[in-house]
Amino acid sequence: MEGLVDSLFSEWDKPDSPGCALGVIRDGRLIYARGYGMANLEYDVPITPKTVFRVASMSKQFTAACIALLVERGLISLDDDVRKYIPELPDYGYVVRVKHLIYHTSGIRDYLSLMSMACKRDEDYYTAEEALELLCRQRKLNFRPGNRFLYSNSNYFLLGVIVERVSGVSLRRFADENIFKPLGMVNTHFHDDHTMIVKNRAVGYSPKPGGGFRINETILDIVGDGGLFTTVEDLFIWDQNFYENRLDGGERLIKRMLTVGVLNNGGKLDYAFGLRIGSYRGLKTICHSGSFAGFRAQMIRFPEYRFTVICLANLSSINPTRLAKRVADIYLADIFKIPPLPKFIELPVKVARRWVGVFRGDDGFVCRVFIKDDQLLLEFLGRKFKLKAIAENHFRSVDSPIDLDVRFKREDDLLLMILRIDDRWPEIYRLIKPVSPTIHQLKEYVGEYFSDELNATYKLVLDGDKLYFKHKNAPRKPLSPTLRDEFVVGGFSIQFIRDDKGKVIGFTLNSRRARHLYFNKLMAK
Numbered sequence: 190m191e192g193l194v195d196s197l198f199s200e201w202d203k204p205d206s207p208g209c210a211l212g213v214i215r216d217g218r219l220i221y222a223r224g225y226g227m228a229n230l231e232y233d234v235p236i237t238p239k240t241v242f243r244v245a246s247m248s249k250q251f252t253a254a255c256i257a258l259l260v261e262r263g264l265i266s267l268d269d270d271v272r273k274y275i276p277e278l279p280d281y282g283y284v285v286r287v288k289h290l291i292y293h294t295s296g297i298r299d300y301l302s303l304m305s306m307a308c309k310r311d312e313d314y315y316t317a318e319e320a321l322e323l324l325c326r327q328r329k330l331n332f333r334p335g336n337r338f339l340y341s342n343s344n345y346f347l348l349g350v351i352v353e354r355v356s357g358v359s360l361r362r363f364a365d366e367n368i369f370k371p372l373g374m375v376n377t378h379f380h381d382d383h384t385m386i387v388k389n390r391a392v393g394y395s396p397k398p399g400g401g402f403r404i405n406e407t408i409l410d411i412v413g414d415g416g417l418f419t420t421v422e423d424l425f426i427w428d429q430n431f432y433e434n435r436l437d438g439g440e441r442l443i444k445r446m447l448t449v450g451v452l453n454n455g456g457k458l459d460y461a462f463g464l465r466i467g468s469y470r471g472l473k474t475i476c477h478s479g480s481f482a483g484f485r486a487q488m489i490r491f492p493e494y495r496f497t498v499i500c501l502a503n504l505s506s507i508n509p510t511r512l513a514k515r516v517a518d519i520y521l522a523d524i525f526k527i528p529p530l531p532k533f534i535e536l537p538v539k540v541a542r543r544w545v546g547v548f549r550g551d552d553g554f555v556c557r558v559f560i561k562d563d564q565l566l567l568e569f570l571g572r573k574f575k576l577k578a579i580a581e582n583h584f585r586s587v588d589s590p591i592d593l594d595v596r597f598k599r600e601d602d603l604l605l606m607i608l609r610i611d612d613r614w615p616e617i618y619r620l621i622k623p624v625s626p627t628i629h630q631l632k633e634y635v636g637e638y639f640s641d642e643l644n645a646t647y648k649l650v651l652d653g654d655k656l657y658f659k660h661k662n663a664p665r666k667p668l669s670p671t672l673r674d675e676f677v678v679g680g681f682s683i684q685f686i687r688d689d690k691g692k693v694i695g696f697t698l699n700s701r702r703a704r705h706l707y708f709n710k711l712m713a714k
Contacts, residue, residue, distance in 0.1 A: 191221055193519050197512055198225040201504065207394040207402060207483075209507060210236050212421035212499035213516060217432075219425045228391040228503065230402065238421040241376055241390045242501040244486040245479030248379070248417035249345045250446070250463030253291060254436075255352045255363055257445050257462060261438040264355050267291065274351045277325050287351065289334045290344040292450030292460055296330030299341040299702030303327070306681075306698060306706060307643040308661045317411045320346060326642050331704045335453040338460060338614070341702050342414035345463070349413020360412055371436060372426050377419040379412040387418060393483025395505040405483030405505065415481055421499050424488060428497045431475075431490070447475065467612060469514060471526025478510055478611070485590060487513045494524060508590050510611060530585070536578035541565045544582070544597045548606045548618035552699040553675045553682035556606060556618055567595060569608075570701070571666075571679040624670050628654055633693050634685060638708035640698075647698075647708060 194211070201208035208226020212219055224236030259265045265274075267288040272278050278285075281296075289295035300320045307323070309315060324343055331339055349360040356363045361379040369377045380387070393405040409416075430436065434443050446462040459467050467474050472491050479486040487509035490497040498516045500509035518529060541560060548556045557568040558576075565576045565584065574593055576584040586593035594609040604620040631651055638647045648659040655667035658678065668676035674685040674693075685696045698706045 197515050201226040207504035209502045210421045214497040216495050241418050243484045244417050245415045245481035247477050247479035247486045248415045252345050252348050252413045253462035274354050283334050285334050290348050293340050294335050296332040297343045300343045302700040302703035307645045314408050345414035374423040377423045380416050380418045381410045381412045383408045391503040407482040424499050485509050489513045531579050533577040538563050546620045549621045550618040637711040640708045
C-alpha cells in the first residue's frame with residue numbers, strides 16, 4: 190500500500206526538486222509519515238516528517254480555536270459587535286459581529302487584495318498596524334453582514350487582533366500558552382517575526398518558466414489569517430485532540446469549532462471555525478487548505494473512520510488537496526460509498542469548440558474558453574488551466590495547483606458555464622459577445638483616477654489601440670474590453686461610471702475578495 194502512495198509523489202521525490210511531507214493517521218496512530226523531495230535546494234536538505242512548513246490559511250483553525258477558548262472563558266461572545274474590541278473600524282451602518290468574522294460572512298474586504306490594489310506586492314513589507322489602518326479607511330462592505338459567504342483574510346486577521354486585545358498578549362503567545370504547549374506541539378508557532386531563526390524550516394519555491402525553481406519569500410509578520418509554522422508530527426497531535434480534547438472546554442469546545450455558520454436567510458454554510466465541513470466520495474470530511482509564498486497545505490479528516498491525511502508542500506505548483514484525496518483513495522478504497530470520478534474521455538475538437546467563448550460572471554469577472562494546439566483551455570483571473578473532458582459538457586482541470594470543475598449548460602437562448610473551484614460553491618458565468626471600442630471611444634477613459642480608500646492614484650494611458658494602467662507594480666497587460674464601459678485585467682474587473690451627460694467621471698475596481706472600490710477621475714490641470 191505504501192508503494193502505491195509513494196508513486197503519487199514520485200515526480201518530486203528526487204534531490205533536485207522541492208516536494209511534500211506526508212502524514213497518514215488511522216485509529217490514533219501515525220501509520221505512515223515520510224518526506225518527498227527537498228526542504229532546501231541550496232543546502233541539499235531533504236524533507237522529513239520533522240520539517241517545519243508555513244501552512245498559510247490552514248492557520249485559521251488555530252486562530253478560531255483561540256477565539257473559542259475566549260468564549261469558553263466568558264471573555265467574549267460571538268454575538269459581540271467587532272467594534273467593541275476594534276473601535277477604530279468604521280460604522281458601516283450594519284453591525285459586524287465576531288461570528289461574522291469566524292464564518293467569512295462579514296463583508297469586510299480582504300486586506301491582501303486591498304494591498305494589491307494599493308500597488309503592494311506579496312514580497313513588499315507592511316506591518317499589521319498598516320493593514321489595520323487600511324481596513325479602517327474602507328467605507329463600504331462587499332455585502333451586508335450575514336447575507337452571504339465570501340472568504341476574506343481580513344476576518345481572521347481581525348480575529349487575531351481581538352485575541353491580542355482581550356487577552357493582553359500576542360496571538361502567538363496566547364496560542365503557545367493555551368494550545369501548543371498544553372498539547373505538546375513543540376515545533377508549532379505563529380510566525381510574527383520574520384527575522385526569527387527556525388530550525389528544520391522548509392523554503393518555499395515556485396517553478397521557473399523553462400525549468401528549475403525560484404525561491405518564494407515573504408517578510409510579512411502578520412498572523413491570524415496565516416503565518417502558522419508547523420510539522421506533520423505536530424499536526425498529528427492536533428488531529429487527535431478533536432477526538433479527545435485536552436484543552437479547556439472539553440467536548441463543548443470541539444463541538445463549537447465544528448459548528449457551521451448560518452446566513453441571514455437560514456441557509457447553512459459548509460464553513461465552521463476555520464474548517465470546512467464537507468464530503469468526499471460519500472464520507473464526511475473536515476479540512477482546510479493553505480497557499481502562500483510557495484507553500485501549499487491540506488489536512489483532510491474523515492472523522493467517522495478516525496482517518497486523516499496531511500500533505501504539506503513547499504512548491505507552489507503542487508496540489509496537496511488532490512494528492513491527499515488520492516492517498517485516501519488507496520487507504521479507504523473498501524469504505525467509500527461513491528465510486529471515484531469518471532475517467533477522462535477523448536473529446537473531438539469539433540465538439541469542444543461548442544464551448545469556446547467569453548463568459549461573464551458577477552461584478553464583471555470573465556472566463557475565456559479557447560482551444561490551442563487541440564487542447565481546451567480556460568483562462569481565469571489571468572491564469573490558464575488545461576481542461577480534460579469527463580463528458581461532452583463536463584470538464585476538470587489537470588496539472589494545476591487548484592481544482593476546477595467546469596460544466597456547460599444551455600438555458601433558453603443562453604449558454605451558461607458553471608464553475609466550481611476546489612469543491613466550493615458553484616459560480617455561474619454567461620456567454621457574452623465582447624465589445625470592440627474604437628480608439629476614439631478608448632480615449633474617453635484616459636486620465637488619472639484617485640481612491641482615498643486606498644490612497645492610490647491610477648493612471649490610464651492609451652498605447653496604440655490598447656488601454657494600460659500605468660502605476661507602480663501595475664499589471665503589464667492591456668485592459669481587455671468585455672461589455673460597454675467594462676474591462677478586465679489580471680484578477681481585476683473595472684466598470685467605468687458616467688455622469689448624466691455621458692462623461693466618464695470614475696470607475697469601480699473589483700477583485701474577487703474586495704469589491705466596488707471607487708476611483709474618482711481627476712480633472713486635467
